[in-house]
Amino acid sequence: MSGVTILVIEDDPAVSQAVAIGLAGYGFTPQVAATGAEGYRQAVGVPAPAVVLLDLGLPDEDGLALCIRIRAASAVPIIILTARGAEHEKVSALESGADDYVTKPFGLRELLARVRVALRHNVARAGPPPPMIRIGELWISLDHRQVARAGTPVHLTPTEFALLAALVHNAGRVCTHRMLLQTIRGAGYGADTALLRVYIAQLRAKLEPHAATPRYIQTEPGVGYRLTGWDEG
């Protein structure tokens, strides 16, 4: 990870300082910007950062607007830092091109996990997807549409498989309700979260060792779902 530049756009010096020290301790090279204008300049500048951490409450610019501006100019992964905990804000940020979010106050491990997932997806975007994906005790072949749990094949309906494929493509990253619904039903089904809950419940029943305490498909309240367990494999 040495030399990988992470841009921290955060107006509170106390937070940005701690984040910068934390990232530096793991060999990243942190860059700090205290305003939206400065942040945008560094985000799209040369050398480009590998990941952008963006605080939504900036002094000079709306965080969401900045997120859209950066996304329009660059494919750099954006992780939102939000102190407000408002779910609708997270959803709008994710739909405006952000890749993930961390809710303040956050621990170093949580932040590092998000940064690593973002970096991995940035690399994965370049090459072809691997033929077999292992997450915990799950083996998933997206090409052959086959799934096995602890060596036993699991039968999934086409919708369940589409849902799982969407989660696998974004493994470790949050997927919003709308994003998942559009994957399985096409555009126009963005609001029917009850339907999504039914499919997720079916998927959990087939894949999770204990459906009540899911290990792979985590609920992100008010936002969506996240496939975790990748790092353990």
Add this chain to the structure above:
Amino acid sequence: MPHLLARIGRQSPAVLLLVALLLLAGIGWIDVVTPLAVEPLYLLPISLATWAGGRGGGLVWAGGSAAFLILADFTSRGYATPLLPLWNTLINFSMFLCFSLVLSWARTLTRERLQQEQDRAALLARTDALKTELLQAVSHDVRTPLAAIKTSITILLDTEGHWSSTSQRTLLEGINEQCNRLTRLVGQLLDISRIDGGMLQLERDWYALDEIVPRVIAQLGSVLAAHPVQTACAPDLPLIWLDFTRIEQVLTNLLENAAKYTPAGTPIAVTAHVAEEWIWVCVQDGGPGIPAADRAGLFAPFAARRVPGRPLGTGLGLSIVRGIVVAHGGQITAAPPPDGGWVVQFTLPLGRPGAGPSAARRLQASPGAADGPARSSLPQPQPES
């Protein structure tokens, strides 16, 4: 009955005048064609007309009604004596007078009650708005220091990363600073809720302002290090009946603001002088002033100004300052002075409330008098957190 009156009162003036006209016609007809003595009934249309048309309408109606009455008397009964019509006219106008008095009294009462209800609703709305703002401010102002503390502590607890002892020291200092920030915030929230609830307790005594000012400047030390501070207190300042710690808080806050919002090297001046029954204290800086957009609601809670690269304040400081000054019976204003910069000035009343305005002058004339305060009655310095 009040219910019925209220219902009548809600009718439009045109309807009331029409009813009055019909009543007048009906009573006139009875008066002219029957031998019944219905003169008192003429008074009912007058009351309705006064109600609908106000004093002017009522007066015109009373005159018209009196004329009608005289005409009716002459045409139907042929009274030649001038006394009776005059008597009737008198009755008409007296009735108008009585009714219009009663009406205006009733209307004032209603207006007062409405005003009270509006005041109460406004107070509730304000309290509600303050509560919402308080919650939002708390969620932002508490979470940001907490975020810094949490991240710092998880780094210090982490065993896999590599941090120099300098970095660890920086993190610990940061945690300490954020704890101070949270402590300050809690104090400010308590102050603002006390001020808003009118529960601010002042521990007042006689103090010399020209002793508080240098003390505050000395305490602020590092904050004001980058700014030359001039003080100019008039030599004949009387003692003031004030809460030492609170006025110290006011001056500390104003000086901190002046230092915070102006570039390094900007001079700051603190002046105090007496004018009429007040002592005027001004804190002036030579900075860029305050943008017009930020001036409105400068003293309102949570009106923090954003300064890039600096943690956003709670916006409670000036609001608390105003609360303290007002609790002392003074006033506070902020404006750009003609020679540039920004000035906040507040007044404190001379003398002691209830003791008469000349008390302070008398005390000043004889500071050693038996009932006078000693100029050296400063409290011991409070330990700063």
